[in-house]
Amino acid sequence: MKLLTAQQLAEADKVTLLKQNISSEELMERVSMLVFNKIHERLGGAPVPIKIFCGIGNNGGDGLAIARHMIQHGYQVKVYITNCSKHRSEDFLTHYDKIKNVTKDWPTLLDCKDDIPVINGGDIVIDAIFGIGLNRPIDGWMADLIKQINESKAFIVSIDMPSGLYADTAQPADSAVVRASHTFTFNNPKLSFFLPDTGVFAGSFEVIDIGLDPEFVNNTEPIATLITNQAAQAIYKPRTKFSHKGDYGHTLVMAGSKGKIGAAVLSASAAINTGSGKVTAYVPSCGNNILQTSVPEVMTLTDAGSEHFEGFDVELDNYNLCVGPGIGTGDAVVSAFAKAIKQQSAPVVIDADGINILSANKKLIKDVPESSVLTPHDGELERLLGKWSSGMERLELAKTFSSKHNLILVLKGAHTITVSGTNMYINDSGNAGMATAGSGDVLSGVISSLISQKYEPLMAAVFGVYIHGAAGDLAAQTYAHEGLKAGIISNFVGPAILQLFRNDTAQRA
Numbered sequence: 233m234k235l236l237t238a239q240q241l242a243e244a245d246k247v248t249l250l251k252q253n254i255s256s257e258e259l260m261e262r263v264s265m266l267v268f269n270k271i272h273e274r275l276g277g278a279p280v281p282i283k284i285f286c287g288i289g290n291n292g293g294d295g296l297a298i299a300r301h302m303i304q305h306g307y308q309v310k311v312y313i314t315n316c317s318k319h320r321s322e323d324f325l326t327h328y329d330k331i332k333n334v335t336k337d338w339p340t341l342l343d344c345k346d347d348i349p350v351i352n353g354g355d356i357v358i359d360a361i362f363g364i365g366l367n368r369p370i371d372g373w374m375a376d377l378i379k380q381i382n383e384s385k386a387f388i389v390s391i392d393m394p395s396g397l398y399a400d401t402a403q404p405a406d407s408a409v410v411r412a413s414h415t416f417t418f419n420n421p422k423l424s425f426f427l428p429d430t431g432v433f434a435g436s437f438e439v440i441d442i443g444l445d446p447e448f449v450n451n452t453e454p455i456a457t458l459i460t461n462q463a464a465q466a467i468y469k470p471r472t473k474f475s476h477k478g479d480y481g482h483t484l485v486m487a488g489s490k491g492k493i494g495a496a497v498l499s500a501s502a503a504i505n506t507g508s509g510k511v512t513a514y515v516p517s518c519g520n521n522i523l524q525t526s527v528p529e530v531m532t533l534t535d536a537g538s539e540h541f542e543g544f545d546v547e548l549d550n551y552n553l554c555v556g557p558g559i560g561t562g563d564a565v566v567s568a569f570a571k572a573i574k575q576q577s578a579p580v581v582i583d584a585d586g587i588n589i590l591s592a593n594k595k596l597i598k599d600v601p602e603s604s605v606l607t608p609h610d611g612e613l614e615r616l617l618g619k620w621s622s623g624m625e626r627l628e629l630a631k632t633f634s635s636k637h638n639l640i641l642v643l644k645g646a647h648t649i650t651v652s653g654t655n656m657y658i659n660d661s662g663n664a665g666m667a668t669a670g671s672g673d674v675l676s677g678v679i680s681s682l683i684s685q686k687y688e689p690l691m692a693a694v695f696g697v698y699i700h701g702a703a704g705d706l707a708a709q710t711y712a713h714e715g716l717k718a719g720i721i722s723n724f725v726g727p728a729i730l731q732l733f734r735n736d737t738a739q740r741a
């Protein structure tokens with residue numbers, strides 16, 4: 233699914249009106265009816281007190297139209313207008329007039345803090361104050377209103393956007409933003425919904441297809457692409473009947489050190505579980521027996537160093553390299569790592585300490601083969617790129633780094649974002665049970681296995697991240713979030729690939 237920006241969506245609205253030859257009033261009627269139906273489906277006419285807060289732009293217009301449908305269906309509705317400006321949009325005014333035809337209880341105008349009504353825990357609040365037209369942080373008495381809405385314990389439904397949240401640009405950390413329980417968002421979820429500092433405001437969210445012009449949407453370059461089950465299906469490469477293991481590559485996993493040989497076990501076994509024709513683990517010699525007994529399918533090569541890497545003397549021509557999990561960052565390891573990446577010309581996967589070594593030795597970055605995939609969690613990312621002040625800035629830093637060095641960055645998190653140049657791919661699988669030691673090691677094995685199987689590195693990263701998350705989702709159905717362990721996630725990679733084609737609609741809110 234394409235994620236369009238606020239500006240692109242406003243443009244799409246205009247094009248849609250022209251192409252479909254409808255008035256903006258008609259589009260708003262369509263939109264409000266779609267939202268009303270969703271709310272009505274869930275409430276089933278329940279006599280719960282509903283307070284609808286409307287701004288003076290088109291988001292407020294949506295709120296007024298939804299309010300009108302609710303009143304006509306007998307709901308207990310009270311409408312408030314945040315009367316913050318004389319510049320009311322035309323559609324707001326149309327729907328302001330229309331609501332007066334269905335009730336004598338006209339909307340209450342709010343002008344200052346004292347006008348803010350009491351909001352009870354048992355109320356439902358519909359937030360239609362600002363949508364994609366927000367152009368500055370909410371301040372003054374309206375910030376007090378947002379605070380009271382958030383503190384009310386009411387169930388909060390935001391229309392299109394939680395009011396106060398920017399769709400796709402950074403905002404001050406202390407902005408007044410509605411903390412929605414649920415958001416009905418139009419055409420596509422907004423980029424901010426997926427970032428840890430701003431995504432919390434959207435709550436669970438649901439996309440409403442409001443019928444924007446498909447040609448405009450198809451021809452517009454999105455700010456990011458959401459990778460759902462359907463998108464992952466399209467990347468998958470089925471095997472051919474007469475293929476043999478030589479067709480599916482040979483992954484060399486250079487990982488582990490004394491006390492962290494498990495990282496090599498997890499990464500190498502994930503590579504074999506994901507279908508690499510052959511996998512060899514290159515480990516310090518203390519890891520040999522551990523590897524050979526825990527994963528018999530994986531071959532081993534041992535380094536001269538017994539507890540950590542001291543050199544690198546593998547001929548890499550026939551391998552795809554995955555390097556970094558648990559290797560440490562001592563001087564000898566740095567030289568071994570530097571030798572490995574210098575020797576390799578095909579794209580590699582670099583994880584964990586491999587990334588830490590690059591951060592501490594920036595001059596090595598030029599030796600990393602083009603289109604290699606780096607898989608940092610936020611701690612590793614900060615060491616590589618420096619501090620950021622917002623989730624949006626984190627993305628900008630990542631895009632700049634990726635473009636400058638021609639490398640792919642996999643920014644791991646609840647919604648892992650793969651960055652390639654200025655393109656971003658947001659993952660829609662996975663769960664909080666995956667916040668467990670070693671699950672990143674598994675991911676590096678999954679992605680390098682796909683590269684060995686001749687997936688383009690970017691697609692290997694995007695598909696690998698999706699399958700890894702989907703494996704976590706399937707595993708959580710048996711083990712619960714708490715019982716998930718990295719090795720279990722790895723064992724569910726195969727079932728997750730099967731599930732891809734059983735579950736066309738799998739999408740996570």
Ligand SMILES: NC(=O)C1=CN([C@@H]2O[C@H](COP(=O)(O)OP(=O)(O)OC[C@H]3O[C@@H](n4cnc5c(N)ncnc54)[C@H](O)[C@@H]3O)[C@@H](O)[C@H]2O)[C@@H](O)CC1
Pocket residue numbers: 245256259260263287288289290291292294316317319321361362363364365366367368369370371391392393418442
């Ligand atoms: N035909 C259309 O344009 C459609 C619009 N739709 C709705 O329209 C919304 C966008 O409407 P608008 O573009 O009118 O924008 P909004 O309704 O989000 O608000 C814009 C108005 O608020 C003012 N404003 C912005 N930030 C402010 C702040 N911090 N404090 C005080 N005032 C502020 C702006 O100057 C402008 O007057 C969408 O989110 C969606 O809900 C939908 O009905 C779909 C169709």
Ligand SMILES: Nc1ncnc2c1ncn2[C@@H]1O[C@H](COP(=O)(O)OP(=O)(O)O)[C@@H](O)[C@H]1O
Pocket residue numbers: 584608609644645646647648661662663664665666667668669670671672673674675700
């Ligand atoms: N809350 C979450 N929701 C979804 N996925 C998560 C969540 N927390 C962590 N993950 C995933 O788990 C993995 C953790 O990787 P990482 O932090 O490198 O673990 P480790 O270093 O222990 O191997 C990443 O793929 C990340 O996207």
Ligand SMILES: [K+]
Pocket residue numbers: 291359360361362363390391392393394395
């Ligand atoms: K809103």
